[in-house]
Amino acid sequence: MKDILEKLFNGELLPSETTYDIMKEIGTGNLTNEELASLLTVYRMRPISSGEFAGFREALYDLSKKVNLEFENRIDIVGSGGDGKNSFNISTLSCFVVAGAGYKVSKHGNYAASSISGSSNLLQSLGYVFTDSEDTLNRQLDKANLCFLHAPLFHPAMKFVAPVRKAMKVKTFFNIIGPTVNPSKPQAYLLGAYSEEVADLYSDVMGQAGYDITVVHNIDGYDEISLTDRFIRITNSSKDIFSPEEIGFDLLKQEELYCGDSVDDAKQIFLNVLDRSSTKAQRDVVIVNSAFAIQTLNPEKSLDECRLEAEESIDRGNARSILKNLLNNQ
Known part of the structure; x- marks a missing residue:
């Protein structure tokens, strides 16, 4: 050494x-x-x-502790974190919307590192019990199109890193590696990055590793498509910059995406989006990320087609049913 x-x-x-x-x-x-x-x-x-x-x-x-899931053509929707924006759980909500549109989602996540509510905080508040049981995870995928892999259950090696990271109190490369090591090895990823540098890194490494990827970075620093500015989208074959308006969405203000001050606030926004009682801004930002995730699985489809699938997932109550089915199959 x-x-x-x-x-x-x-x-x-x-x-x-x-x-x-x-x-x-x-x-x-x-x-x-x-x-x-x-x-x-x-x-x-x-x-x-x-x-x-x-x-x-x-x-x-x-x-990592591997998990063998029976369903192919799965996707994970996950951000690098570390953007300091404290937005609500857009990626996690998008997982439910994509699952409600009929696709298989194996979500990998953890407790919040720099925000109020990480995916693990949110799901735990909703009554989800973390598990590393293959039978349980496969049953959830079958019945709910969605399962959740709580990172600490699958990455025992990280226990040797935790004390040093805690003592250093700064971001390290482990923050950006985490989203790329889903132990269920989904075929596809929608990866969010807090910087263009990290976005390029993700596209290089994950593309060469053989995954179907879409990597997104919002120009104003979000690790997801926030609709608050232009955003970069990188796929296996292209790199583009879009504005919200040119893909049919309104430009949003950052404060419209604020998570709140507690996990309970994040939980309420989550339920509001699924119950069709959220603000338009909250709904739109979930729809656009869900649409790009669906297009990652179906590159032959137009973004408008994928957007329609995402909207119908919410409007028909399918995304809300995913939560019910997930909790009923623990």
Whole structure:
């Protein structure tokens, strides 16, 4: 590790094989806290390369507890976090809308790191019980088109990292790796990134790993399509910039997406969207992210077609039924 740190301090990039081995050492508790802190500090001071990221990601996935799900053509909708916007649970709501449109969603998530309510906080408040049981998760996918994988149950290697991350109190590359290591290995991802740099990193690494991807980054810093400014969309084959207006949506104000001050506030917004009693802004931002997720699974469909499917999922009560079916199959 001393030689590796010397190379990093000298500005060298590491090959993916080396970062794979480093992550394996981290995940088995073979690095000291001081060595790990030094490593994380390097990647706070310079961007991580796609090769380095790929090695870390692959090893963390290999260290995870795998779950074999019976249904193919699944998607995960997840953001990098770390945007500091404290918006409501747009990605999680989009998962329910996409499931209500008839698609299989295996959602990977965790408690909030920098916002009021992460996906785990929200689902727990709704009465969902976290599980790593394959039978239960497959039953939920069958009956509700949706299951949820609470990250701490599937990533035991992270226990060696937690004390150092807690002591450092800053973002590390583990924050951006987490969304890419869904242990159920869905075919498709709608990935949100808090910066264009992270968006490019996601598209490089996840595209080369063989996933069907759409990566989005809002120009004003959201790790999702917020409709508050123009946004970048990267797919396996293209990179584009859109404004809300040119895809048929109104421009929103940031305060219209605010989560509130508690998990209970986030929970109420979640239920309001599903019950068709939310604000138009709250509904629209869920619809647009859901539409792009559906298009990730169906690239031959137009965005308008995918938008209609998302709207019908809410308006016909299908997305609301997903929550009921999910809770009834625990």
